[in-house]
Amino acid sequence: MSFDVIDPSDDWPEEERKVRARRMAMYSPGAIAIARDVAYKYILFPELKTALASFDRVYQLSRELGIPQGVLLSGPPGSSKTSIADYFMRSLPPTADIVDGFGALYVRMRPAASAGFVVSQVLSAVRHPFTIVRPERMASMRDIACEAMLHKGTRILFVDEAQCLAVRGKERSLDDRDTSAGNLLRELMDRANVALVLLADHRLQHLERVDRALADRVSVRLTLAPFQNDGNWGAFLGEFSRFKVIDLSSLNETSVRAATFVATAGCRRSVKRLITEAVLVAVDDSKTAVTRAHFRLAFERTSGPGNVTPNPYGES
Known part of the structure; x- marks a missing residue:
């Protein structure tokens, strides 16, 4: 087991030491900005288009x-x-x-x-x-x-x-x-x-x-229902590759697509959480493209050590 030490002999004031200790696992402002851009994108798959059409209708009438x-x-x-x-x-x-x-x-x-x-x-x-x-x-x-x-x-x-x-x-x-x-x-x-x-x-x-x-x-x-692991699932993930702020084309890979389904069970909220976390990890890794390794770490962080589901992206 490893331990982290905050050296009390440093010249930082007490409050600054506490702040630095709390920031050890925080993402950079640049990563947050790009992840926010991804998180606020909407992908209108067919069921959502049907819902929007119904909303438009009752709104008008x-x-x-x-x-x-x-x-x-x-x-x-x-x-x-x-x-x-x-x-x-x-x-x-x-x-x-x-x-x-x-x-x-x-x-x-x-x-x-x-x-x-x-x-x-x-x-x-x-x-x-x-x-x-x-x-x-x-x-x-x-x-x-x-x-x-x-x-x-x-x-x-x-x-x-x-x-x-x-x-x-x-x-x-x-x-x-x-x-x-x-x-x-x-x-x-x-x-x-x-x-x-x-x-x-x-x-x-x-x-x-x-x-x-x-x-x-x-x-x-x-x-509305969660996605099944079929063509609609692949098309949904494929839309993320069109985002310009960061390269998410790895979601088009068959193995990554299958692992992402296992990780999220097709739940759209879980998908957005996982992909956004992977973007945070990739940006702070100084990468312009999100890889399977970034998804692996994102799953660990969004699931926590108490999750009994094995990491579908493999072991680190």
Whole structure:
């Protein structure tokens, strides 16, 4: 076993010694800059294009036809549900009748959330100065939230972790009309004329069992799943070789592609984490191309010594 020694006889002040000791495993600013560029790239594979087309549709129609519009996008953790919502919001073009930045809003649910919680989240999303919703002010704050979305021209509301709608508090029932988050979401759709996009895991696939009225309004069902080790997987990894900031063409190698599937199980979040880490390693290794050795070290760092999965890129 080896030990590292921070020499106390050095002339550094005590705080500087502590800082230097903590920075022993930190990446350089240049590596961070390049890795950030890679991490914020979006690769729109077919399932994401289908989701975007559905989002575009409900976004366009939400205020035009007087018919509730909604999408349920389900998939396991790491399947790009939140990423595609983020991409949609970032890529919205400016429109005359919509306040810039408010055409699409994003909120995040929590288990057994009440209607007051949802109203508070919406008020925060529209940047209202007061977001605390007390029971006695529930109705008035709900009205403010609806009016704010109408005023700002909001057309679509993304609700992440929407499977929390299936988790009910001890004192709430399926038909609770006053305090349920589902009832509040229905009211927002009807009164503020916003489309609703629910981002959830498998627990909300049968939305009609949770909230029949909400399921009737949210008619589109889409599913995202991890990649399989097939042609789509190869095409997805191949897109990384088009990045200009660093050479990732090693992902086109059959052995590296297969090892990357073993390392990530086709989970897109895991893929992005691993590739970004490999870029950090390569840049600080003064290389312009990411190699299998860089992926090997990236897997070690992102998995940790407690991971029982053998390193698919081989031993160092």
